[in-house]
Amino acid sequence: KAGVTQTPRYLIKTRGQQVTLSCSPISGHRSVSWYQQTPGQGLQFLFEYFSETQRNKGNFPGRFSGRQFSNSRSEMNVSTLELGDSALYLCASSLLSGENTEAFFGQGTRLTVV
Amino acid sequence: DAKTTQPNSMESNEEEPVHLPCNHSTISGTDYIHWYRQLPSQGPEYVIHGLTSNVNNRMASLAIAEDRKSSTLILHRATLRDAAVYYCILRDSGYALNFGKGTSLLVTP
Numbered sequence: 001k002a003g004v005t006q007t008p009r010y011l012i013k014t015r016g017q018q019v020t021l022s023c024s025p026i027s028g029h030r031s032v033s034w035y036q037q038t039p040g041q042g043l044q045f046l047f048e049y050f051s052e053t054q055r056n057k058g059n060f061p062g063r064f065s066g067r068q069f070s071n072s073r074s075e076m077n078v079s080t081l082e083l084g085d086s087a088l089y090l091c092a093s094s095l096l097s098g099e100n101t102e103a104f105f106g107q108g109t110r111l112t113v114v
Numbered sequence: 115d116a117k118t119t120q121p122n123s124m125e126s127n128e129e130e131p132v133h134l135p136c137n138h139s140t141i142s143g144t145d146y147i148h149w150y151r152q153l154p155s156q157g158p159e160y161v162i163h164g165l166t167s168n169v170n171n172r173m174a175s176l177a178i179a180e181d182r183k184s185s186t187l188i189l190h191r192a193t194l195r196d197a198a199v200y201y202c203i204l205r206d207s208g209y210a211l212n213f214g215k216g217t218s219l220l221v222t223p
Contacts, residue, residue: 105157
């Protein structure tokens with residue numbers, strides 16, 4: 001069974017540009033969550049999608065957005081990139097949504113903003 | 115969200131059991147206790163979770179105190195591959211996993 005696939009693995013962008021990251025969840029999983037990991041702030045929740053609906057959003061500016069498609073694949077977009085957006089972006093998929101469910105993470109996309 | 119407290123770091127010898135503690139004195143009745151770990155240069159990996167009773171799986175065991183104010187993740191026989199940051203997370207009806215700083219486990223041969 002294939003795991004969570006994130007593309008691309010590495011990305012370098014310039015300040016002010018925008019970027020789109022992709023996540024393909026495990027087959028059959030309907031929940032996709034996104035996290036940002038930086039050395040200073042650790043792992044922080046961005047948002048979660050379930051059946052194409054955003055269920056919850058973390059404390060990030062509106063420049064961070066996402067969506068989920070009918071096949072459960074998800075994308076997140078960051079507009080007007082800032083240097084501080086340099087981070088590892090992780091996607092996690094779950095069969096269901098909720099407290100009694102385990103999440104499976106991808107390898108992440110390493111974004112560097114210069 | 116209820117908070118957890120974990121030691122910053124722990125060290126273990128290879129092939130010995132490891133007990134990773136977690137305090138969560140403000141846990142609510144509906145909070146599940148989840149453990150994840152993150153190996154270097156990888157995404158977090160699910161280890162185990164439970165509500166009230168002790169839990170076992172192929173990776174580890176989770177011992178939950180009777181009052182649920184603390185729990186212990188037990189790796190029965192540490193290997194070098196178990197060197198990672200271990201996160202103890204309380205998960206309620208919300209959708210986010212609130213990772214703290216975790217415990218960095220060093221395994222020495």
